[in-house]
Amino acid sequence: AQKITQTQPGMFVQEKEAVTLDCTYDTSDQSYGLFWYKQPSSGEMIFLIYQGSYDEQNATEGRYSLNFQKARKSANLVISASQLGDSAMYFCAMRVVGYSSASKIIFGSGTRLSIRP
Amino acid sequence: NAGVTQTPKFQVLKTGQSMTLQCAQDMNHNSMYWYRQDPGMGLRLIYYSASEGTTDKGEVPNGYNVSRLNKREFSLRLESAAPSQTSVYFCASSESWSGQGPQHFGDGTRLSIL
Numbered sequence: 001a002q003k004i005t006q007t008q009p010g011m012f013v014q015e016k017e018a019v020t021l022d023c024t025y026d027t028s029d030q031s032y033g034l035f036w037y038k039q040p041s042s043g044e045m046i047f048l049i050y051q052g053s054y055d056e057q058n059a060t061e062g063r064y065s066l067n068f069q070k071a072r073k074s075a076n077l078v079i080s081a082s083q084l085g086d087s088a089m090y091f092c093a094m095r096v097v098g099y100s101s102a103s104k105i106i107f108g109s110g111t112r113l114s115i116r117p
Numbered sequence: 118n119a120g121v122t123q124t125p126k127f128q129v130l131k132t133g134q135s136m137t138l139q140c141a142q143d144m145n146h147n148s149m150y151w152y153r154q155d156p157g158m159g160l161r162l163i164y165y166s167a168s169e170g171t172t173d174k175g176e177v178p179n180g181y182n183v184s185r186l187n188k189r190e191f192s193l194r195l196e197s198a199a200p201s202q203t204s205v206y207f208c209a210s211s212e213s214w215s216g217q218g219p220q221h222f223g224d225g226t227r228l229s230i231l
Binding site: 004035043044045047050091093104105106107108109110 | 150152158159160161162165173175176205207209219220221222224225
């Protein structure tokens with residue numbers, strides 16, 4: 001079964017510290033993609049970072065990096081030097097191929113990150 | 118620079134009423150998606166459309182229908198609303214059916230069924 005698991009419902013981190021949000025996935029596909037999205041309290045979904053299953057280098061986007069460990073089927077998000085504005089819900093997601101060979105994305109249950117000043 | 122536009126933003130319905138949620142994107146994307154997000158939970162896929170003229174069921178399609186009206190527009194219909202369908206509904210689009218790039222989301226529709 002294709003599944004995304006986020007085991008941390010909530011986290012508290014001190015401002016300026018680095019934080020790692022955990023994500024594990026399960027798929028039998030050889031080609032897949034992994035995403036992280038941020039959802040602030042205002043409700044919109046903001047794309048953060050993408051990692052393809054064949055990408056050899058870990059993806060990075062500014063303060064965000066994705067620690068991709070294919071053998072362990074994990075795709076953890078690392079936020080360096082956290083800021084108060086990073087307080088939000090974070091979702092890990094995976095691209096899977098549907099019945100008509102079209103891709104769809106499934107989401108984990110999310111991690112609520114709170115940054116303490 | 119609108120991106121993905123959803124209407125309405127808020128709606129209250131009575132049980133048994135019907136309504137259609139509208140979604141339009143101006144990015145010339147091929148694929149479009151409808152999700153629901155229940156309180157404290159992640160997004161669950163209702164239906165998706167890989168390209169104009171095709172639709173497929175997602176994880177939770179029961180009680181919903183969709184129409185891919187053209188490349189820009191993808192609507193979600195509740196034929197007989199039930200309280201269990203109270204949720205926030207998100208529409209999203211992506212450039213290609215292969216899903217290499219990210220999905221772009223609308224701001225959501227907050228739907229309450231009384």
